Amino acid sequence: MRCLGEHFCKLLIMLSIVEEKYIQFEPKAGGGNLLRMFSTSTLYNKPYLIEAIKKPGATWAAQLVEFTIPKPNMLSIHSILQKIFIKGLSFENHPQWFFFLMFRMTRSCGYFIPYFYGKGFNSHYVKGKKCLLKIKPVSTNHYASKLQLCHSRSSVSFSLARTVHAHMISSGFKARGHILNRLIDIYCKSSKLILARKLFDEIPHQDVVARTTLVATYCASGDLKTAREIACKCILDGFTYTGVISACANAGLFQIGKQVHAYLLRTEANPTLDYSLSVNNALITFYSKCGKIDEARDIFNQMQVRDLVSWNAILSAYVSGGRIEEAQSHFRNMRDRNLLTWNVMISGLAQNGFGEEGLKLFNKMKLEGLEPCDYAFAGAITSCSVLGSLDNGRQLHAQLVRFGFEASLSAGNALITMYARCGVVEAADCLFNTMPSVDSVSWNAMIAALGQHGRGAQAVELYERMLKEGILPDRITFLTILSACSHAGLVEDGRRYFDSMHKLYGIAPGEDHYARVIDLLCRAGRFSEALDVIESMPFKPGAPIWEALLAGCRIHGNMDLGIQAAERLFEMIPQHDGTYVLLSNMYAALGKWDDAAKIRKLMRDRGIKKEPGCSWIEVENKVHVFFVDDTMHPEVQAVYNYLQEMVLKMRKLGYVPDTKFVLHDLESHQKEYALTTHSEKLAVVFGLMKLPRGATIRVFKNLRICGDCHNAFKFMSKVAGREIVVRDGKRFHHFRNGECSCSDYW
DNA sequence: TTAGGGTTAG
Structure with a gap:
């Protein structure tokens, strides 16, 4: 028990500080045997624990701690806590249990105190206790x-x-x-x-250290006058300049950061300023975060001395600027790499849509004998989100647990998104609710997940819960909740949240927020309100606004306004294929084939190619891709045959192919055939053929789902008795027993 | 004891 005694002593000291109170504490003997008995066990969720919970005091605490050895982590202890509460037990009469847990967690994981503070534990167990020990x-x-x-x-x-x-x-x-x-x-x-x-x-x-801290903080808060006042009262060192530049980078203060840079260039000859390496490193990141990748590269190229930080900083700059080729070439040229280098590259690939490459790099990293940290896992998991690869994502989740990172916030948040983007929103929800700690990113991820799956009411509920728990929404929260409202037709909620952005939370809506409100209103057919919002904007409407308007016009067949929006878009982003396609689709849907053909011709004349539609599905850990009118896939003929049989069965239930979604003026039987070549139909049918009976079909498409396919999948889900989930460029559709989760509002 | 390179949400 000596070891336990030491623990308790340390605990007491710590708790005296945590609680600012005098605490009664009576360690009880008797834990030793059990401690030895379970010393090799890590099976904290076995029935032994349930028995153990019935025993009082230190014995129980000893077991509890021992159960978490050799890899104590947040999740394991969190699950013990859950068990305790499920059984209706509390720490009220046994504060030492709580002390022990908290000490163990703090020592092992380093961040449990903030965790406990947020959960009201402190008042739960100490109130009403006598105070015997004076600290x-x-x-x-x-x-x-x-x-x-x-x-x-x-x-x-x-x-x-x-x-x-x-x-x-x-x-x-x-x-x-x-x-x-x-x-x-x-x-x-x-x-x-x-x-x-x-x-x-x-x-x-007041020394330079304290001054540096304050100068950087005042700078980040925009109070330059005070920052200057504090700075000028002592000789500044490299820490101060790097601190200030970094503060400017994080606060997006481009002009001020540039002034500091200019000042440093003027005083470069000063021999006392011998800190160019770290300052230059900070400058690379500063320019990178302000979106000036070329400037960042110039600094890197001009540096006389570079270290690994410099190489990683510029790698990160390339990645954040979406310059993947440069990043890859830089990565290859690096003689030294550390864990961070790999993390930047893996997540950079994933963020830029190169999911497969991200996963490959993650595996290569492991093959080279490097043990991935949770950030590397987060990058690899994001790669799975991009690909929609649930099998790989699940495997990574299992690996993550084996590596002891299940309590990691970044990996956990990536997992929420992975499950949601792979179509299993329930798994995302379960993860969110069992994560030992969550942050605003987790809330945003979960709200976004519900929104993308058409569960607008639940998204609103979660958002309200977030507010009740005292978490402040940020600009991304508003993007996600506005999207969620838009997809579910919750116009009044969406408008209310949009209004609250500035009024209640002091966040000025950006163009992306306005675009979402326009989307919300136009989807609901409220065009005059949408135009009023555009009028009220403090800046000139850009492409995202007109795109939202055009998309709404397509849904409601509002040709006049649609043409106006499209014309603006032709001026602003003439190379963007989506505008031509949308407008042409609108004409085609109204049977105005000449106008549709004109738009198609305009597109050809301008050398713009439509992004080909493609869909993919994962079967036995392999991704199968189908294109429109596919002839490449080895089993495509069998797929067409199966689809024909399926259409016959669907017709018996009332399915009528909706040929208004065929964009060329063809004979009616040709139009019907054209519909059967859509990539999403081929992928779904392939899933029906290959996946085990009862398994959910999960298909991904690069563009928006076609209206006839949407209707067909409703019938297909009924005929096959299967759930079909389709992720398109914007959102998810869950087809079950003849209905879609979106209730045809999309 | 202060600073410079990473992650997750849209």
Whole structure:
């Protein structure tokens, strides 16, 4: 029990700080045997645990901890907590259980304190307890290490830092130097600038470290006057400049960052400024984040000395600018690479739509003997989202658990999107609800997932829940919730959220937000309102606005307005194939074949090619691609035969091919045949032929699904008794028993 | 004790 005793001592010290209270604590003996008994077990979810829960005190805590060895992680402990609550047990009478857990988690995973703080645990178990132990002031090292606990890779615990600070004051401890600097840093990172400034002003000898922290924070908040005031009172070093440049990069302050750069160039001859490497590295990232990739490259090329940070920074710049070829060539030319290099490249490929390449690189990384971290997993999982490869995604999820990263936020968030984009929104929902901790990215991902699957009401519900839990929506939250409302026809909700953006949350709507509102209104046929919104915009409408308007006009056959929108688009983005196709489709749908042909001719004259429609489906871990009128796939003839039989059965149930979706003026039997060559039909039929009985058919299409295919899949789902899920360029359709989840609103 | 290279959401 010696080891346990030590744990408890450490715990006590820590808790004294966490709670600012005196805590009654009575360690109980008897855990030793059980500790040994389970020392090799990691099966925390076996019935032993249920038995163990019935036992009191330290015995139980000892088991609990031991069960999580050798790889304690957030998920395993979280699931224990869930079991405890399911059984109606609480920590009320056994605070030591909670202490032990918290200590173990904090030590093993580094970020459990913020987790517990958010969940109201602290008030749950201490209230009403007698206070027996008085906590004395502790050493500088102790406070330093406690403040270190406030920092984790992804979060800063303001509440813990504040408590440590309070403890210092109440115990009479005189904090100096780096302890204060750390506190200031944490306050700044927690956006408590006033508190940080107050502390800074109380320091008798303000050093360059504290100044650097504050200058960078004031700069990021846009308060340049104060930043300058603080900066000019001491000799600045490289840390200050890199800090300021980085702050400008993160806050998007391009002009100011450029001024700092110009200033540094003027003072380059100054021999005291010997920090060009890190400053240049910061500058690469600054220009990259401001979208100036060429400038970033120039800095990299002109650098006399470069290190791995420089190489990674410029690689990241290429990737973020979508310059994948340059990134790949740069990656190949790198003599040294670290884990980060691989992560940047893998996720960069995935983000730019190169899912297959991303997965290949992830596997290559492993073959080269590098152990992937959770960021690498996140990149690989994103690759699966791009491909719609559920099999690969599931395998990666399993690997992730084996590697002990199941508590990772970035990988977890990537998984939510992967499951949703692979058509299994239930799995995404389940993951979201069982993740040990979530952040705003997770909420946004889940709201987006529900929206894409046509579950607008649920998306709205989740958004409201997010607000109730005190999470502030950001500009991406609004993009996702507006899309969700738009796809589900929730016009009033969408309008209300759009209005609240600026009024309640101070976020100025961007063009992308306006485009979504226009989409929302036009889909519902409310064109005059949409035009009013366009009038009220503080900037000139760009292509996304006219595209949304045109798409709405197509749905409602509003030819006049559609032509106006298309004309604007022809001026703005003449090379974009979508405008020509949409307008031509509108004419064709109205039977105006001459006009449709004119648009097609215009397209040809301008040398614009329509992106060919293609659909794909994963069968036994292999992706099968079908094009329109496919002749390439080895089994395509069997597919056509199967489809013909299927159409006969569908006709008996009332299916009538809707030839208005054929865009060329053909004889009616030719039109009907043309419909049967659509890539999405071929892929779905291939799935029906190849996948086991009862398995859901999941098909992906690069463009929007065709209206006749949409109707046909409703009948097909009934005839075959199967669920068919189709992901098109915008959203998902779930066909089940003759109906689609979108209720034909798309 | 401060700074410079990464991730996930649209």
